[in-house]
Amino acid sequence: MSDTIERIKCLIVGSGPAGYTAAIYAARADMKPVLYTGMEPGGQLTTTTEVDNFPGYPQGIDGPKMMVELQEQAERFGTDVRIGMVTKVELSDKVGGIHKAQIDNKTWVEARTLLISTGASAKYLGIPSEQRLRGGGVSACAVCDGFFYKGQDVAIVGGGDTACEEATYLSNICTKVTMLVRKGDMKASKAMQHRVENAKNIDLRYYSEVDEVLGEQVVEGLRILNNKTGEKEEIKITGLFIAIGHKPNTDMFKGYLDMDEVGYIITKPKSTKTNYPGVFACGDSQDKVYRQAITAAGTGCMSALDAERYLASLESTPRTEPQAALS
DSSP: TTTTEEEEEEEEOOOOHHHHHHHHHHHTTOOEEEOOSSSSSSSSGOOOOOOOTTTTTTBBBHHHHHHHHHHHHHHHHEEEEEEEEEEEEOOOOOOTOOOEEEEEETTTEEEEEEEEEEEEEEOOOOOOHHHHTTTTTESOOHHHGGGGGGEEEEEEOOOOOHHHHHHHHHHTTTTTTEEEOSSSHHHHHHHHHHHHHHTEEEEESEEEEEEEEOOOOSEEEEEEEETTOOOEEEEEEEEEEEEEEEESOOOOGGTOOOOOOOOOHHHHHOBBOOSSTEEEOGGGOOOOOOOOOHHHHHHHHHHHHHHHHHHHHHTOOOOOOOOOOOO
């Protein structure tokens, strides 16, 4: 690497509520954070037409607009927000060590602290009509968007614990919930299965797949394929929820950070600390339970505070490897 490599105190990888909140707190702590937005600036909320459950917005707010405002707030305190993607990292396992990140497969940045807010991507079915109607009735988060379908007929796809939990949630606010399970049984725990089976307004269908999402501008119906008999049926719905899992965007950190079997980064209890000193994870990159904008923002705050305290601790801790001056 050349002698012209940029050296900073705080590098934030990824935007969205976690990244921008981390940036706000880091900037206010005079850590001079640099944030790289990633391929999807603003994260998953940029695909949401209306955010109705984030505190401080009594009338709700458009998802992309909310992300723009969070970015502006972070920049107001001095965050250097850059369009770009971290494509490779080299992490130090030493206290006080320097972490290196390659940007867009080209330039390198060195940072004393690294805050990971790369999020997770919802898995979709991949059929054209589903993708076309994302934000027009197709959603991957019942807790986020279910309220907008109160008193209406909806459908949900999936057979795991998350699908059962979201189907139960929807059954409390929607008139009818059609639940499609691809196989002849569910992967969910028995307790979760019983909750679904005991809900009177959940129509549980096994061996069922989405053949087509019907509607031009918004979801108007669903064509269902019985993969055992080959029969197809059309039903009227206004919302389709996909609950077949999420994939955390953490591949570049494999081999360094402790992760679960899916790829969620494991953090130390009651903190955002990872198994590498100076590396912190927040938002959906480490949260497979809640996955809400408000909880992501909360852990973003935590990661910046953890990073600030880590840097302060280095002032009284002997360095274990040569240090370059950081801006």
